[in-house]
């Protein structure tokens with residue numbers, strides 16, 4: 578390989594984030610490049626969940642007054658700095674899918690100017706489009722799709738709300754959040770940002786980019802655990818504009834008054850729905866303890882260094898095997914490397930997994946590798962690239978067992 582192992586080790590010696598790796602429990606022999614689907618386990622998460630189990634056993638229902646009930650707002654405030662948001666602007670609750678539905682209802686339902694269309698983007702993660710379809714179908718609104726690569730401005734006529742990902746889950750391409758937000762607002766529409774592949778992957782600047790609404794998850798780059806709760810951001814001055822459609826008791830102004838009628842809480846709490854899992858919140862909170870120590874610009878620098886290292890190690894062999902590298906240029910890049918091989922992509926990813934190099938495959942033809950600066954070293958990336966090269970050069974992926982499809986890819 579053009580890049581030497583010594584060079585990778587040198588980079589590790591100069592890495593200001595190197596110490597974080599010891600705080601993650603990673604299985605021996607695994608090189609994990611799938612933190613963009615499910616983040617690795619912070620060592621402290623196990624004890625945190627065990628402590629909540631003990632609290633449940635010993636304190637029973639009193640636990641709700643010992644930090645369980647207000648976890649959505651407490652964790653939201655802890656998450657806010659990573660997103661460029663302020664105190665009281667983020668609530669950790671439900672998941673992206675439900676949070677999108679809530680924001681769509683909150684934004685479209687109140688419009689009196691006749692705009693009834695919801696625009697979602699082609700090529701985005703499907704749930705964003707699915708939920709827009711379901712919302713429109715039952716609410717009598719119109720769903721439209723922005724074809725991938727098309728000019729957004731040309732599609733905003735009559736649109737009340739557009740749902741956009743800051744970083745595309747397939748290509749890893751990052752939109753300019755500030756410029757896009759300005760454009761959408763200038764056309765009289767609102768934008769809901771999906772931060773699934775931004776939160777914990779790079780510094781997000783919600784306030785500074787003028788964003789009013791966003792959703793995201795915590796089980797990908799934020800390492801909150803499988804099924805960890807999602808989050809929802811509403812800028813402080815936009816929080817009292819009506820009901821959100823999932824008007825459950827936890828979003829009520831006085832949930833324990835048990836009033837017959839719904840009255841939304843005055844603040845970000847109105848975006849809660851019903852009872853949440855205290856266990857799930859405790860795993861996420863252990864991860865947020867680590868995040869509190871992370872300098873986001875430093876994280877960004879390492880993320881870009883890792884993706885560049887992987888590409889440098891592989892450039893020649895990818896070209897030889899006809900694999901296309903569609904990873905965006907540095908300034909437009911999320912924290913992933915995206916490759917296209919329609920014929921062998923699935924089998925190559927399976928052959929890599931058999932060697933302990935875990936990436937993932939997304940139809941059609943996409944090999945996706947996520948780079949998580951807190952628990953990946955430059956040496957890890959070098960070895961992952963070495964395995965990749967060996968899989969290609971030996972034709973290992975041609976083994977028929979690597980073409981068998983599992984339920985979750």
Ligand SMILES: *Cc1c(COP(=O)(O)O)cnc(C)c1O
Pocket residue numbers: 672673674675701702704705742746771773774794807
């Ligand atoms: C992962 C992902 C989701 C997942 O939605 P959930 O409701 O958390 O399952 C949504 N949108 C995007 C862009 C994603 O990448």
